[in-house]
Amino acid sequence: MVVLDIGEVAERSGVAPSTLRYYEEIGLIASLWRRGLRRQFDGDVLLKLSLIAMGKAAGFSLEEIAGMFGRDGRPDIPRDQLRERADELQRQMAELRTLRDILRHVADCPAPSHLECPTFRKLMQAASRRKLVYRPSVRRSGARRTAP
Amino acid sequence: MVVLDIGEVAERSGVAPSTLRYYEEIGLIASLWRRGLRRQFDGDVLLKLSLIAMGKAAGFSLEEIAGMFGRDGRPDIPRDQLRERADELQRQMAELRTLRDILRHVADCPAPSHLECPTFRKLMQAASRRKLVYRPSVRRSGARRTAP
DNA sequence: GCTTGACCTCAAGTCGACTTGAATTCGTAC
DNA sequence: GTACGAATTCAAGTCGACTTGAGGTCAAGC
Known part of the structure; x- marks a missing residue:
């Protein structure tokens, strides 16, 4: 078994x-x-x-992540719960995709004001229908660098 | 011009x-x-x-969003900034996809401990190589409901 | 004129995920 | 044996995006 000093762990992991x-x-x-x-x-x-x-990157909170490990410290999550999370990730991805499409369109749209572009309005409406708009879901974390 | 009371705005927007x-x-x-x-x-x-x-959902901060409106209040966002953000969303999606694959694998893997499963280790390594692991980027916001 | 209810202001609190700072304790090298 | 550097503890601070609470104000309906 390899034993590491905290400093070494920090250095190797970037944490x-x-x-x-x-x-x-x-x-x-x-x-x-x-x-x-x-x-x-x-x-x-x-x-x-x-x-x-990875869990953080996927949007899980530390508490949720903690719940994914058994008492022995090994990953241990009920299988259907895992599948559920996978499906949720799938849904999140779909949202991001929609959003990405909107941003790309806006970036390329020649209309002087986006509000006047029919495609934009259509995408916005689609986004709203999918409840994308009012459900706060994804946020970039602050510009804080953990690694030196 | 339609004029709305704050209460009405709140009700219609969910904010x-x-x-x-x-x-x-x-x-x-x-x-x-x-x-x-x-x-x-x-x-x-x-x-x-x-x-x-939508901006929030895309990961912009309120300050950034504020900067996206001209003084007249109309949207006015530098196009390359939009494209950049779209690309970042794309990367986020890739991360989610990897994570989803890992979760799905873990859910279906018959190995007693995931740490011993070669497929799992392979997926993890792939994830690490893609810098997925050390770049904190996405976070679900707290379970706070803005709408009543 | 009075009540009601929705709004107001302002300060302070909350939440998650950490970081920072001051004062202290070790192991190691000289 | 002492100095050094890296680690320690504990409390408190930070950041963004809001919410909460106490105490005050106003327009409309009776």
Whole structure:
């Protein structure tokens, strides 16, 4: 078993030490023990951090992600729940696709004002019908760099 | 010109009055005048709110969205910025797709632990290679309902 | 004239995901 | 044995996008 110092984990994963401590605090990851004060992690934590990052990228909250690991720290999610999430991702993708199409159209549309472009209005209406508009769903995170 | 009371705007748009006040405060929308204390809005504000909601869904911040309207209140967005955002959405979609595939695989994989499943590891590596993992980009917003 | 209810203002609170800072404690190298 | 550097704890701060609450105001209907 590979054992890594917190600093090493931070460096290899790109996740700040403060973040690692925070993750430990909320029970998302666990350290093996201390060497003096320093946390030491099982090398597997790197894979787990990848999974966490992926979950975040997919729009899951840390709490939700935490729920995806069993008590032994291994991924452990009821299979139908997984499928459900996959389907939800599918839906999110569809929304993003619609949105992307709108943006692309607006970018290329020669009409002086978008409000006067029939295609734009049509796309907007389609978006509204799909409830895309009033359901806050996706947000870029602040311009904060975790990696140095 | 249609004139709407703030309450009506709220009801028709699904945006809470407090939010409308907040938007006015930060200069995102403007009211015409007051009737007594009450703000009155031009009916056009509804379309503008749709655009705002769409911008949010696309991952723009309110500040960025505010910058997308000319001083006359009409949409006015640099086209290449739009294309850039569309491309970013595209990347987001790719991330979601990868994640969806992973979830689906995990849901169907017969291996006792995913960490031991070669397919899983392969998918994870693919995800990592695509920089999916360390670029924080998308987040679902909290479970807060703006509409009543 | 009085009540009612929808609106008002302003300050403060919330939420998630971290970061920052001050004061402290180690292991290691010299 | 002491200095150094990296890590520690704990409380508090930050950011965006709002919401909440207390206390005040107004137009319309009776």
